[in-house]
Amino acid sequence: MTALLSNLNPEQLEAVTWPHQSALILAGAGSGKTRVLTTRIAYLLQSGHAQPHNILAVTFTNKAAREMVARISALLPVNVRGMWIGTFHGLCHRMLRAHYQDAGLPQAFQILDMADQLAVIKRLLKARQLDDKALPPKQLQWFINHAKEEGLRASQMPADDSFNQLLAECYLAYETICIREGTVDFAELLLRCYELLSRNEILRDHYRNRFQHILVDEFQDTNRLQYKWIKLLAGIDAQQPAAVFAVGDDDQSIYAFRGAYVGNMRALERDFNIAKIIRLEQNYRSQGNILDAANALIANNKGRLGKNLWTAAGQGEPVRVYAAITDMDEAGFIVDEVKALHAEGIALSEIALLYRSNAQSRVLEHSLFNAAISYRVYGGMRFFDRQEVKHALAYLRLMILPDDDHALLRIINFPPRGIGTRTLEKLQDQAKMLDTSLWQTALKTHEKSQSTKGIAGFVNLIQTLQQQCEGQPLPEIIRRVADHSGLIAHYQNKQTESERIENLKELVNAATSFVHEAEDDSLTAFLAHASLEGGEHQADNQQDAVQLMTVHAAKGLEFHTVFISGLEEGLFPHDNSRNEPNGLEEERRLMYVAMTRAQQRLYLSYAESRMLHGQVRMNVPSRFVDEVPEKLLKNLRITHFSGRSYGQYAAEIGYKADTYTDQRRKTTTPTISKLAAKNLGEQGLDIGQQVSHAKFGVGTVINCEGNGSDMRVQVKFNQVGTKWLALAYAKLTPL
Numbered sequence: 233m234t235a236l237l238s239n240l241n242p243e244q245l246e247a248v249t250w251p252h253q254s255a256l257i258l259a260g261a262g263s264g265k266t267r268v269l270t271t272r273i274a275y276l277l278q279s280g281h282a283q284p285h286n287i288l289a290v291t292f293t294n295k296a297a298r299e300m301v302a303r304i305s306a307l308l309p310v311n312v313r314g315m316w317i318g319t320f321h322g323l324c325h326r327m328l329r330a331h332y333q334d335a336g337l338p339q340a341f342q343i344l345d346m347a348d349q350l351a352v353i354k355r356l357l358k359a360r361q362l363d364d365k366a367l368p369p370k371q372l373q374w375f376i377n378h379a380k381e382e383g384l385r386a387s388q389m390p391a392d393d394s395f396n397q398l399l400a401e402c403y404l405a406y407e408t409i410c411i412r413e414g415t416v417d418f419a420e421l422l423l424r425c426y427e428l429l430s431r432n433e434i435l436r437d438h439y440r441n442r443f444q445h446i447l448v449d450e451f452q453d454t455n456r457l458q459y460k461w462i463k464l465l466a467g468i469d470a471q472q473p474a475a476v477f478a479v480g481d482d483d484q485s486i487y488a489f490r491g492a493y494v495g496n497m498r499a500l501e502r503d504f505n506i507a508k509i510i511r512l513e514q515n516y517r518s519q520g521n522i523l524d525a526a527n528a529l530i531a532n533n534k535g536r537l538g539k540n541l542w543t544a545a546g547q548g549e550p551v552r553v554y555a556a557i558t559d560m561d562e563a564g565f566i567v568d569e570v571k572a573l574h575a576e577g578i579a580l581s582e583i584a585l586l587y588r589s590n591a592q593s594r595v596l597e598h599s600l601f602n603a604a605i606s607y608r609v610y611g612g613m614r615f616f617d618r619q620e621v622k623h624a625l626a627y628l629r630l631m632i633l634p635d636d637d638h639a640l641l642r643i644i645n646f647p648p649r650g651i652g653t654r655t656l657e658k659l660q661d662q663a664k665m666l667d668t669s670l671w672q673t674a675l676k677t678h679e680k681s682q683s684t685k686g687i688a689g690f691v692n693l694i695q696t697l698q699q700q701c702e703g704q705p706l707p708e709i710i711r712r713v714a715d716h717s718g719l720i721a722h723y724q725n726k727q728t729e730s731e732r733i734e735n736l737k738e739l740v741n742a743a744t745s746f747v748h749e750a751e752d753d754s755l756t757a758f759l760a761h762a763s764l765e766g767g768e769h770q771a772d773n774q775q776d777a778v779q780l781m782t783v784h785a786a787k788g789l790e791f792h793t794v795f796i797s798g799l800e801e802g803l804f805p806h807d808n809s810r811n812e813p814n815g816l817e818e819e820r821r822l823m824y825v826a827m828t829r830a831q832q833r834l835y836l837s838y839a840e841s842r843m844l845h846g847q848v849r850m851n852v853p854s855r856f857v858d859e860v861p862e863k864l865l866k867n868l869r870i871t872h873f874s875g876r877s878y879g880q881y882a883a884e885i886g887y888k889a890d891t892y893t894d895q896r897r898k899t900t901t902p903t904i905s906k907l908a909a910k911n912l913g914e915q916g917l918d919i920g921q922q923v924s925h926a927k928f929g930v931g932t933v934i935n936c937e938g939n940g941s942d943m944r945v946q947v948k949f950n951q952v953g954t955k956w957l958a959l960a961y962a963k964l965t966p967l
């Protein structure tokens with residue numbers, strides 16, 4: 233027992249050994265909330281205050297749940313199987329499986345994921361002859377899920393005007409289909425479980441007796457229904473209510489867009505008569521400069537519950553800022569730093585590259601791949617594996633190789649063009665009979681029956697695309713295909729699909745850089761490149777690999793080094809946040825989450841120009857960079873290009889100077905520390921100087937850092953691209 237408790241500070245100890253009463257622990261990032269929660273479970277078991285079956289713990293992801301179980305079994309020799317540890321969805325699912333009959337479900341009920349749910353909704357709208365204009369499927373999906381998260385059934389929806397009446401009717405129709413088909417969507421898992429418990433007294437009492445301890449991590453991100461579920465299960469009116477042990481941080485609430493409700497913290501305090509909120513103020517994760525930077529940033533938000541975080545770890549290193557010229561330059565910089573860190577002995581898995589939107593991973597993946605550094609993308613698929621990107625690639629493949637049945641099947645009815653499964657089966661049978669490809673068979677389908685009209689239309693589309701793209705440059709081909717195939721239109725007007733459109737546009741960017749870099753810039757070469765980069769190059773589970781993920785997916789995790797890239801207005805804070813009430817504050821909380829993942833080293837970077845939608849866009853650095861006090865930062869950017877203009881410098885690193893306007897904000901003016909430049913001078917080198925390297929050939933010095941034996945220079949080589957080199961080892965010959 234002492235071993236279990238010996239490593240805790242007094243506040244943590246108080247929380248871990250809290251009596252059998254509800255508690256709220258409100259504390260900042262890295263203060264040990266998750267650790268306290270896990271240790272409390274171990275403590276309850278070891279001290280005999282609870283048996284495994286008395287424990288229910290809710291975490292935010294399945295990964296976190298698995299880690300929690302692993303940590304508890306490492307602490308104690310207990311049978312962890314009796315405990316219920318999982319996500320809200322997972323736990324509700326478990327309960328519904330056990331009591332399917334009482335819940336009114338068939339034994340083999342199936343779960344609909346978001347895509348399945350949307351398919352059902354589309355079917356339903358079609359049957360009612362409601363087109364996209366009358367009611368976009370995504371809007372109905374959002375409406376239904378939102379209603380369920382508020383605990384409302386179709387019969388309870390207001391029908392005060394004709395549109396609301398339509399929505400309510402469709403919701404009802406959707407419920408009917410799900411019941412008939414025995415399916416349950418994500419929101420339904422929770423609502424149905426909630427209804428089951430509120431209706432069925434016997435079950436409710438059973439579980440109330442059983443779960444005497446309910447522990448909730450990341451409590452700030454629970455929605456209203458989840459809170460009601462906890463309240464019901466805990467039985468606040470019962471004789472012996474369960475002890476709810478909730479840990480959270482209002483500054484890390486990042487799911488408001490999905491219905492999370494920070495007010496649940498206040499509600500908990502009130503409903504569970506919590507007399508004292510436990511605060512943990514010591515941060516054990518990050519070093520001083522990182523923590524000070526994060527604290528300064530979040531101080532710009534209003535209406536916080538307020539807390540004070542400090543660390544005993546010392547100031548550590550400054551927060552590094554890199555102002556890149558282009559997104560490729562940014563990615564190149566990150567890769568060079570990753571290599572240097574790895575060479576210093578930092579495991580790749582201890583390095584995280586975080587970004588605001590999934591589409592940003594493409595350039596990073598590309599640079600890592602080229603540098604042969606293993607990486608793994610979490611909480612989202614790698615760029616070339618994403619559904620919409622694969623669809624677009626399938627169109628491209630079909631245009632050059634129409635007999636590719638696999639590509640044809642992928643898109644013949646996507647976006648939907650009314651080709652039913654029966655028609656498709658017939659086409660496949662015919663192809664088999666004629667021993668030819670689906671495309672050849674489709675070409676022969678001349679009869680204009682209703683069922684084959686769709687096929688003829690598809691053939692026509694591909695042929696038109698082939699003609700239109702003849703002789704066009706690669707990026708233009710991709711732009712046309714994304715457009716004319718109907719993919720963009722398909723994903724448009726769907727709120728949650730905007731990311732897919734971003735990815736399609738990002739594919740145009742991928743093609744543009746491919747054209748710049750590759751010798752053979754044909755469509756065929758590009759497709760080969762896509763399958764290679766999309767293929768086997770992601771590291772497998774065991775391999776040490778750099779971790780790539782969105783900031784949302786990084787919640788709760790920690791890494792030795794964190795890179796936050798794309799810190800530009802419009803990207804982070806994201807443009808979408810402008811239309812949301814308090815959108816900017818939520819973006820700032822996201823930034824706070826991102827920064828507080830770092831233990832020892834934090835890099836912030838932005839690019840003055842980024843390719844967006846196939847065009848170069850000039851950016852203003854994110855306000856979040858400005859909100860970090862200057863004294864905590866270290867600029868890694870060249871100050872002076874040795875008397876040359878910015879345009880000359882840009883041209884040297886291969887950036888087209890003519891697209892550049894020279895009205896940068898002061899903060900983005902490239903800066904190299906004067907000292908570093910002087911040191912470099914002492915070594916007989918200068919920024920802008922031509923040098924030669926035994927292995928990499930001729931290049932230009934474009935940046936430098938450090939001094940003495942630590943001095944490093946960045947050289948843009950004519951053949952092998954930009955590299956950071958340790959001056960002491962590089963043996964550069966000035967030319």
Ligand SMILES: Nc1ncnc2c1ncn2[C@@H]1O[C@H](COP(=O)(O)OP(=O)(O)OP(=O)(O)O)[C@@H](O)[C@H]1O
Binds near residue numbers: 260267517788790
């Ligand atoms: N008393 C302590 N002594 C040493 N290390 C500690 C102590 N408390 C926590 N830590 C360590 O600090 C790090 C952060 O802890 P933890 O992940 O539990 O924080 P958190 O509050 O849950 O953070 P977040 O808000 O990001 O989820 C972990 O590596 C943890 O092991």
Ligand SMILES: [Mg+2]
Binds near residue numbers: 265266267788
């Ligand atoms: Mg945590």
